Amino acid sequence: MDLDQLDQQFDRAAFEAEKYALREALFGTEDVLPMWVADMDLPTPPFVIEAIQQRLQHPILGYTHTSDHVYQSIADWQVQYGYEVHRKQIVFTHNVANGFFLAVQAYTQPGDAVLVQPPVYPPFLKAPELNNRRVIEAPLMLQNNRYQIDFDAFEKAIVEQQVKLFLFCHPQNPSGRAWQKDELQKLAAICLKHRVIVVSDEIHADMTFPPNVHCPMASLSPEIAQNTVTLSSPGKTFNLGGLQMGYAIIANPQLKKAYVKTANSVSIHDWNLFAQIAVQAAYSEEGKLWRDNLLVHFQRNFDALESFLAVHMPKVKMMRPEASYLVWLDFREQFGTHAELKKWLIEEAKLGLNDGESFGGQSQSGSGFMRINLAVPTTIMQQAISQLRNALSVI
Template sequence: MMKYDFDRVIDRSVTNDMKWHTGPVRSYLNVEVREDMIPMWIADMDFACPPCVVEAVKARAEKEIYGYCAPGADYFKAVTYWYKSRYGIALDPACICVVPSVVGAINAAIRAFTQPGEGVIIQQPVYEPFAGLIQQTGRTVVNNGLVCEQGRYRMNFEELEQLAAKPENKLLVLCSPHNPVGRVWSREELARLGRICKENGVLVVSDEIHSDIVYPGHKHTPFWTVEEDFAKHCIVCTAPGKTFNVAGLKMANTLIFDPDMRSRFDAQIKAMSLDVRNTFGLEGVAAAYSPEGEEWLEELLVYLKGNAELVRDYVQEHLPQVDFVEPEGTFLCWLDLTRTGLTDAEILKRVDVEAGVICVPGPWFGKGGERHLRLNIGCTRANLAAAMERIAQALQS
């Protein structure tokens, strides 16, 4: 029997949660949506945070002063505990740069280690802000698109070798585990990517925000541990936001092992005014990265795996025209609607607008996302079942 109740419904409509308010959805999709929507878009979960995090935030609130704060020894002890417990890695606290978000860290890295006009490699379909950041900073998006074979994605290493060899391409943003396709890259895949980049002087910025959400049969490998010298050629971006549903606490950790690179990154963080910490976030992270947080996570993974299986079974039984492969990691499902014959506009109209199941349209993730939907399964099983029923009705009409 599970200790934590992930079936408990929490009313998020009475707070300012973006996911559950029609205004942000309308702004995001540029369409009208139903008031009785089932929101499965933005990547946070509908579960209560771990009790240890809730208690830590409450205790801090009782201190009555919420001024500027900085991470202390307890914070760094918690982060290093997590890597030791989950991965058997002894992490040097000096390598940890505390930032408000992973997206902010990637933004700073692009600005610190490339120049306007230079190329940044990404692997689409992938989390849209990667391309957005590259364009907004005046750099060039270079797509090393993933290859899909029978629903399972792999990297195109042959093309990557060609792209990395071009002197104008200076940096690669890796999504590991991958959002939205749900791959947990193997050590061998990461090693091959890392060698190609190292040999061509391409810096790897590894977004590992989903690294704790990995299902049985798969294992996340922190990029810098793949080979001994990779630490000199990478930046690793992590955060507790996805793991513990604390994205609003605005805390992330960037791991940089080369002192000179760390200095350049820190200078850019200060230039972008990203060096102010969240008072409650510091307490929340220290509480989350603990044995109590780990116990909660293990039960969460069991529940999320059950949700992924529900989607698999429902697709097989009721949606034969939809292709779906269970994710190896993340709480995101990638549905391929190509065989329905519907266009992207028709998919959006039927599923998001008429059915009111707010998924992320596949084109948001770039080339290769056409006629796909990303479905967030970080919700109660009852809500997920209701969403799948609506999707089935919308596609069968």
């Protein structure tokens, strides 16, 4: 991939792209640059498009059996993380969020406690709540602009609330924190000790920046694998969200049986035809090269925003991602209230970002924060910085 190609802009508003179509509903105006929902304003890889186009040469788009090649592409992709996956362990979901909604239903009963670590991707908070489970929070600690786990508080919450299930965001969203092996081992040990099933959302794993290395929770040991459900998808890395594709990897036969039973109850069992084609093209050696080049582009965008903030808005703390293209911004020293921050971003900077409060849960750990999506062409990155610069006069 020629990185210069990423300067090209595409008209997504004309094709009902969610981040454009919902501007009025979310921000009260269409006059904002949408940098919120986690898909890219960058093209899906050409080799994925070509694979789909080749299939379209056949005039029938009927029911399609999922071939062994689809399963094998997923298993082969995980090898780069030292994670050995077998075909029989893979269960298809419609996306990763759908995957942990299914897990909540499969492994808990109404009234049971499900543990989350805010600030966190909002569906983590919604999945237990919408299924009449109790949401138990063990908030992350912010130390020196980097999130840490309070392991004592984590275990205390499990014991006191009789937690049955832990929804783990790995790498962390919204902060882009890449959890280290020793941290994973501590979490896993606590969960094993208290018989808490771990559901590990690893959808951002492919976008881990060196020297950080993604370590799948289930790869730590056979015992931990038996207690872990891993969720992932090529959707984020290759901009395939519209194909609605996710998968669970479940080594424990009993956990898999319960998961499949729940999925079958709502007739979720296979991917659509184009998802099957896309994953085989994406999860390839060509896909790895594409991903590696894409990470270079993301780093350039991080550099641009970081440099601007350091000079023009030094009170705003940018949490540089260790994984993913999503950036968590701390505006608390710049604005007195969250409402003032939202008003300034929409009316003056004309930027549509993810509201930090939606990630915070009862702990309100997202108040004063915003999440910005930097998977954009260089030209859009420059436009966003220009709009921030122009809005400085009214702070």
